[in-house]
Amino acid sequence: MSEKVIIIGAGAAGIGAGLELQALGIPFVIIEASNRIGGRAYTDKTSLRSHWDQGCGWFHCADVNPLVHWADRLRSVYDRNDRSKNALFWVKNRWLDMAESASVHSSINDRFNTIYAVAKKGLDVPISDVPAKAGIGEAIAEEMVRLMCSDDTKYASAVGYGDYNDTEVNWAVTSGYGDLINRMATGLPIHTRTEVVSVEYHRGGVRVQTNSGQIDGRAAIVTASTNVLRSGKISFPSGPVQTLLDLVEDVPCGTYEKVALALKHYPLDPKDNEALWVHQHSRESPIYFQIIHGNQPMMIAHISGDQARGLIAAGPQEMADFAIQKLKNIFGSHVQDLICGTAVTGWQTNPLIQGGYSYARTGAGQNRRKMITLDTGVITFAGEAFSLPWYGTAHGAYESGKCAASRLQVLLNLKPAS
Numbered sequence: 036m037s038e039k040v041i042i043i044g045a046g047a048a049g050i051g052a053g054l055e056l057q058a059l060g061i062p063f064v065i066i067e068a069s070n071r072i073g074g075r076a077y078t079d080k081t082s083l084r085s086h087w088d089q090g091c092g093w094f095h096c097a098d099v100n101p102l103v104h105w106a107d108r109l110r111s112v113y114d115r116n117d118r119s120k121n122a123l124f125w126v127k128n129r130w131l132d133m134a135e136s137a138s139v140h141s142s143i144n145d146r147f148n149t150i151y152a153v154a155k156k157g158l159d160v161p162i163s164d165v166p167a168k169a170g171i172g173e174a175i176a177e178e179m180v181r182l183m184c185s186d187d188t189k190y191a192s193a194v195g196y197g198d199y200n201d202t203e204v205n206w207a208v209t210s211g212y213g214d215l216i217n218r219m220a221t222g223l224p225i226h227t228r229t230e231v232v233s234v235e236y237h238r239g240g241v242r243v244q245t246n247s248g249q250i251d252g253r254a255a256i257v258t259a260s261t262n263v264l265r266s267g268k269i270s271f272p273s274g275p276v277q278t279l280l281d282l283v284e285d286v287p288c289g290t291y292e293k294v295a296l297a298l299k300h301y302p303l304d305p306k307d308n309e310a311l312w313v314h315q316h317s318r319e320s321p322i323y324f325q326i327i328h329g330n331q332p333m334m335i336a337h338i339s340g341d342q343a344r345g346l347i348a349a350g351p352q353e354m355a356d357f358a359i360q361k362l363k364n365i366f367g368s369h370v371q372d373l374i375c376g377t378a379v380t381g382w383q384t385n386p387l388i389q390g391g392y393s394y395a396r397t398g399a400g401q402n403r404r405k406m407i408t409l410d411t412g413v414i415t416f417a418g419e420a421f422s423l424p425w426y427g428t429a430h431g432a433y434e435s436g437k438c439a440a441s442r443l444q445v446l447l448n449l450k451p452a453s
């Protein structure tokens with residue numbers, strides 16, 4: 036039997052697992068279906084004149100984020116000032132003043148505190164049922180939570196949300212988060228354009244079938260997104276793995292997409308602000324624009340949940356038009372002349388990802404804990420959905436991959452290659 040560990044997927048989790056096995060001296064190979072590595076960590080360097088992150092872009096929990104050390108080692112550029120809370124607010128046809136803006140920030144803080152308080156009580160209720168403070172910031176606070184869940188709050192469990200251990204320090208990775216994850220993988224044995232179709236137990240180890248042949252190994256670490264697992268694209272044996280897949284069914288990835296608008300110049304002086312929130316009418320959801328400072332001005336709309344699914348169904352042009360229209364409502368139709376490039380993401384429609392990131396559904400708020408603790412033997416799982424304190428993030432995915440690798444080493448008493 037081959038002593039190799041077979042890692043399925045070269046996103047942050049697969050790369051974390053590979054780096055850990057490399058450090059332990061255990062042979063492994065990473066199998067990636069796409070023609071590129073990184074998965075949801077993807078710095079797009081070709082669609083627009085300057086690069087932008089289609090997926091992860093911030094070091095969340097930056098003060099304790101293990102990937103910051105990698106960034107220092109590999110000389111990635113990131114902004115140690117947490118500007119994520121520096122925001123402009125356009126609400127019902129006017130700019131909010133400082134006092135009103137402070138009130139919106141306080142609504143956002145209050146919203147998260149209340150959700151965590153409900154989670155602490157172990158209440159498996161929809162987040163939308165957690166009472167919110169009425170006021171000028173109510174809808175924006177709800178939209179913020181929706182982005183954090185990558186889905187509408189009516190679907191997500193409050194107790195499940197509460198597992199996330201947020202230090203509330205966020206640093207933008209200006210040279211590209213996807214670029215960093217890519218460079219971390221330099222020298223790892225990764226086979227791209229190789230799609231895994233099944234994983235089975237075989238002679239005390241595993242057999243992995245791909246679109247270009249089979250590979251036998253001692254164990255497998257599967258890192259595909261929960262929506263890919265739920266889709267049945269990869270077949271697995273019965274037993275504990277099927278129990279795990281049943282739990283995964285209620286920890287889906289929501290929908291989270293971005294529309295990037297490259298600008299000749301900003302429609303207003305953004306000063307030190309990193310965000311523009313627009314909430315024109317109470318019947319509409321607010322929209323969040325990330326303001327990218329740099330040589331090439333850029334604004335990126337972040338859209339999630341049912342709204343994002345509706346726009347995806349309408350098509351990429353409609354998605355871009357939706358974001359542009361929001362800016363026209365504020366700055367007038369001439370804003371169109373400032374736009375020198377548009378690009379949209381397609382995470383939901385990408386068959387190898389199929390969504391944003393994971394959340395636990397109402398009624399299944401404990402599923403993530405169960406998934407992480409379930410012993411599935413030599414077919415083991417990692418990925419953002421398998422991190423308890425940092426689910427939904429790139430560093431959580433990376434840590435989960437490292438954990439899966441070191442667990443296997445202990446479980447199987449794997450020895451370094453001589």
Ligand SMILES: Cc1cc2nc3c(=O)[nH]c(=O)nc-3n(C[C@H](O)[C@H](O)[C@H](O)COP(=O)(O)OP(=O)(O)OC[C@H]3O[C@@H](n4cnc5c(N)ncnc54)[C@H](O)[C@@H]3O)c2cc1C
Binds near residue numbers: 091
């Ligand atoms: C729009 C958006 C914004 C985000 N913003 C942030 C942020 O600012 N900060 C942050 O920390 N996180 C953010 N995230 C989340 C973060 O990007 C993800 O949590 C993380 O990158 C997931 O890594 P992963 O390895 O678990 O999964 P993935 O990145 O999905 O990797 C899985 C890999 O498996 C491959 N694969 C799938 N099926 C097969 C198969 N059958 N055979 C072989 N390979 C297969 C896929 O191609 C993929 O490369 C964001 C995500 C999105 C979508």
